[in-house]
Amino acid sequence: MTQPGDLRLAVGMVGGGPGSNIGIAHRTGLLLDDRYRLVAGSFARDAGRQAAMVAQLGIDSDRSYADFRAMAVAEAARPDGIDLAVVATPNDSHVEIVTAFLEAGIAVACEKPLATDSAGAAELVALAAERDLVLAVAHCYSAYAMVRHAARLIRDGALGDLRFVDVEHASGWASVLHEAAGNKQAAWRMDPDVAGYASVVADIGIHAFHLVRYLTGLEAEEVSAQLDTLVPGRRVADNATVALRLTGGVPGRLWASMAATGQAHGLKIRVFGADASLEWFHEDPQHLVVRRADGTETRYAQGMAGLSEDEARLNRVGMGHAEGFIEAFANYYSDIADELFARRDGVPVVHRELSYPTGTDGLVGIQFVEAVTASNAANSAWVRPVSKKAGQ
Ligand SMILES: NC(=O)c1ccc[n+]([C@@H]2O[C@H](COP(=O)([O-])OP(=O)(O)OC[C@H]3O[C@@H](n4cnc5c(N)ncnc54)[C@H](O)[C@@H]3O)[C@@H](O)[C@H]2O)c1
The missing domain is CATH 3.40.50.720 (NAD(P)-binding Rossmann-like Domain)
Structure with missing residues (x-):
């Protein structure tokens, strides 16, 4: 080292x-x-x-x-x-x-x-x-600056008691049978032996699920899921609709798709509380919208003054200069570097x-994929994800 x-x-x-x-x-x-x-x-x-x-x-x-x-x-x-x-x-x-x-x-x-x-x-x-x-x-x-700010707002109670979470990661990249045309990324994602039958959940539903946990701090107590194959000839599920019962009975829904024709990347989350709701959309990642019960709306922009330290520490070039996917990876690696440097030194x-x-977050995500798979096999019965072991 x-x-x-x-x-x-x-x-x-x-x-x-x-x-x-x-x-x-x-x-x-x-x-x-x-x-x-x-x-x-x-x-x-x-x-x-x-x-x-x-x-x-x-x-x-x-x-x-x-x-x-x-x-x-x-x-x-x-x-x-x-x-x-x-x-x-x-x-x-x-x-x-x-x-x-x-x-x-x-x-x-x-x-x-x-x-x-x-x-x-x-x-x-x-x-x-x-x-x-x-x-x-x-x-x-979860490493976008405005996702961090959203998580901070929720944890600090800005929305009031949480009532509902709605997340979707519904892209259209595989709305045609790419695997039949030799597409390298499609080849393994559509192979049930490599990606599992619930491929769309393991591939992108798991990201949406992590975002729910990261923003709200809530865990999935039960899921009721339906897996579908929308594109004829495909061997894995390319669409998942999942009802969630989160900690304390907070309901939610998660839609994951790679066959949502015409959609680009399609990751969006909305969290509704008693006092306000918020919305973050990955294709406009520098903004976060908060709407209050009285109808007022605030559109926060990355880099503006007065946002949380969780957001501010991730800014590089200032308000109005677009930061996106690569910067999110940089934020992720910077957080890891902080820990590696401290341990080394x-x-x-x-x-x-x-x-x-x-x-552990990776493990909880896979437990979610398995619960979705089990629920789908049981005609969408409510299934409790196997909880993580103590100390993990
Ligand atoms: N976090 C994200 O947003 C995100 C986005 C896309 C993919 N992924 C994940 O990243 C992983 C890779 O996905 P991808 O779409 O880039 O796949 P890919 O097929 O495009 O690329 C895989 C690469 O791994 C190499 N490889 C395979 N086996 C290897 C081995 N044993 N040793 C060395 N190299 C090997 C291949 O040659 C290829 O270069 C997957 O687990 C996928 O789920 C994550």
Whole structure:
């Protein structure tokens, strides 16, 4: 690992090779605040693609790895080995890759879903706890500045008692049968052996669910779900409608779709309280609208004076200068860096109420996916997600 005094942490990446979907968001987000250097990687299993990526990124040849296991062992043995491993491979490989790095004593930031089932995710959470290592999960939407401000408002009671939550992550990217045309991202997302039958929930419903928990601080006590395949010929569910009973009986609904024809990204959340409601829409992420019972409406803008410290600490360029998806990844990585630097330098970790999602958040998300799957199989019966174990 890097030494005290080194102002940048060393990072290695698994996955995110040439042409991958999310790799570049991780790389640019990591580098945005000059707190990390990308020094090692196993970006693709194909040797040619690995070589191309390493050349493009200027990574030393002795830190280019054909295999993630070799990378974990070699980096752990180096005096200047990586402080953090980023995992951005398809879902079914997460458990073995994360395990390899945690067992080597290296902190991990893994893409969602953390595993393909809750048993796998629970093992990773337990392993990280046993080794006292950071394990983060890339539910990056909770790292937007205005999401943090929304969470602060709700936690400070600005909406009054919460009454209803409505969230949707309904995109239209797969409203045609991309998997039949060789689309790389569609290939594994539409394969039930890799992504599970409830693919749309594990892929994006889990983000929407995390946003509900992050904003409100409430957990899902029960879910009643219906999974559908809207696009003929598809082998997984591409649409999910889920009724939620949140902590204290607060009702909610969650719609996740990748077949919502004509929609772009489609992540939106509204939270209704006794005194006011709020709305945040990912395609206009710099704004947050609060509406009160008397009809008055406030449209908060990122960077304006007087917002919470949770929001203010995430601004870079000031009001009116658009910050978006890449900056959300940068915020996520900056929160992780705060903890890694503190641990490395032997100073107390500042624990913020609103920070990066942990392995436990990843586990709770998968328990939600499993509850949705079970409810759908039982004709939409109410199902209680298996609760996280004490201490996790
Ligand atoms: N947080 C988000 O907003 C977000 C968005 C998209 C995808 N994701 C998640 O990110 C992960 C990757 O998704 P994607 O759409 O980028 O997939 P992708 O298919 O576009 O890319 C996967 C990459 O991983 C590489 N890879 C696969 N197995 C590997 C291995 N064993 N060793 C090294 N490299 C390997 C592939 O060569 C490829 O470069 C998934 O878990 C997905 O759910 C998250």
